[in-house]
Amino acid sequence: MTKPNYAGTTLNERLFAKGVLNEFDAAIGDKDRVKLIELLKAVEVDNPYGIANSLIGLGYQCWFCGGGIEPDGREALAICLSDLWAEQSDEPPTQMIYAHFDCAEMRMRGSSMALERDMLFASASET
Numbered sequence: 454m455t456k457p458n459y460a461g462t463t464l465n466e467r468l469f470a471k472g473v474l475n476e477f478d479a480a481i482g483d484k485d486r487v488k489l490i491e492l493l494k495a496v497e498v499d500n501p502y503g504i505a506n507s508l509i510g511l512g513y514q515c516w517f518c519g520g521g522i523e524p525d526g527r528e529a530l531a532i533c534l535s536d537l538w539a540e541q542s543d544e545p546p547t548q549m550i551y552a553h554f555d556c557a558e559m560r561m562r563g564s565s566m567a568l569e570r571d572m573l574f575a576s577a578s579e580t
């Protein structure tokens with residue numbers, strides 16, 4: 454089986470050639486980011502995440518489960534990573550990752566520390 458040559462073809466041409474155009478349109482309709490990115494990767498576009506964002510809006514994907522994170526959904530975290538030993542005088546480069554709180558709590562269990570839901574989501578604990 455030969456690998457398709459996608460050079461010089463549009464996204465729609467690629468999706469049609471792969472036979473996933475309807476699936477792609479359905480993924481946009483459902484705002485199914487995971488499926489959309491899978492299809493975009495399958496037709497070898499350069500920036501599947503950027504294209505998905507432009508098609509269905511800026512979205513956050515859970516680092517752990519891969520599911521979408523919606524503002525009106527489950528509690529979620531933005532986790533900022535940087536080099537602990539970077540020079541204090543510099544603004545170290547950072548990487549942001551996003552996760553459902555539940556997913557992070559389950560997967561980031563420390564040996565002596567735990568994520569603190571009550572501190573992170575103060576309003577949720579006040580009743």
Ligand SMILES: [Zn+2]
Nearest residue numbers: 515518553556
């Ligand atoms: Zn998750």
